[in-house]
Amino acid sequence: MEEEDFVESKIGEVIPGTSLFDRGDRLFAGFAAGSDKEPSHVVIPRLWEDYFPSGEEIIDYLPSVFRFGKTTPDELIIERRDNEYKLFRQIEELHILHRVQKGFDSVDEFMQVANSVSNRRKSRSGRSLEIHLEHLFRQFGLEEFSTQCRTEGNKRPDFIFPSCADYHDPAFPDQNLRMLAVKTTCKDRWRQVLNEANRVGSIHLFTLQEGVSPHQFAEMKDANVKLVVPKPLHAKYPDTVREKLMTLNDFIVETKDIRRHT
Structure with a gap:
């Protein structure tokens, strides 16, 4: 448990069934990329170029750009989570990739950006699954909670x-x-x-x-x-x-x- 808490404190949520790879300095700075979860390339609201949307906003937007093919709550929770993470990665790259590609003038500057990325990922992971469940409960008639x-x-x-x-x-x-x-x-x-x-x-x-x-x-x-x-x-x-x-x-x-x- 201690090891898991340490890793997730550095890189954010570790999603079951996926893997992360990169140099140790990039991995524990929160910049590692998933091997099988590429960012999506969908049309997103222009306002999201100016600010990073909340988890609720991202999840609410999913039906606008993804067609869910599954019909049971068990299949949908996985499909929705996969698509949400791809969309999150797309928005993250929009806000962060240019900054990373530009490079850093100091370690402190690098750590400031890395901590921002890591904190945002941790913040997202803390609520994402619960929000998806809220949507699915209501969709399948469990409205009182x-x-x-x-x-x-x-x-x-x-x-x-x-x-x-x-x-x-x-x-x-x-x-x-x-x-x-x-x-x-x-x-x-x-x-x-x-x-x-x-x-x-x-x-x-x-x-x-x-x-x-x-x-x-x-x-x-x-x-x-x-x-x-x-x-x-x-x-x-x-x-x-x-x-x-x-x-x-x-x-x-x-x-x-x-x-x-x-």
């Missing part, structure tokens, strides 16, 4: 269903509450979500991680953590784990059904 709800100890779980108000209503049945934590990769980080919502007995954790060991999965199960993984990634998991995973569609259907019977 709260994000960043304050719970015990001022904790802020990523999603509470059906709402933050219901969570804080003592009369609302505990068994009808759901919490979904979101982590691009879980590794040992899954333990961080265990105490974010005391009223929720079984925690759901959504991840794009490409596989966990049977031992780690058993630890999650013992801690009442249910792993939610997009269906196309299930093949990356051991056979003994695969059959016990939830798909994103499973989670959406189950959570909607609970609300219907409230």
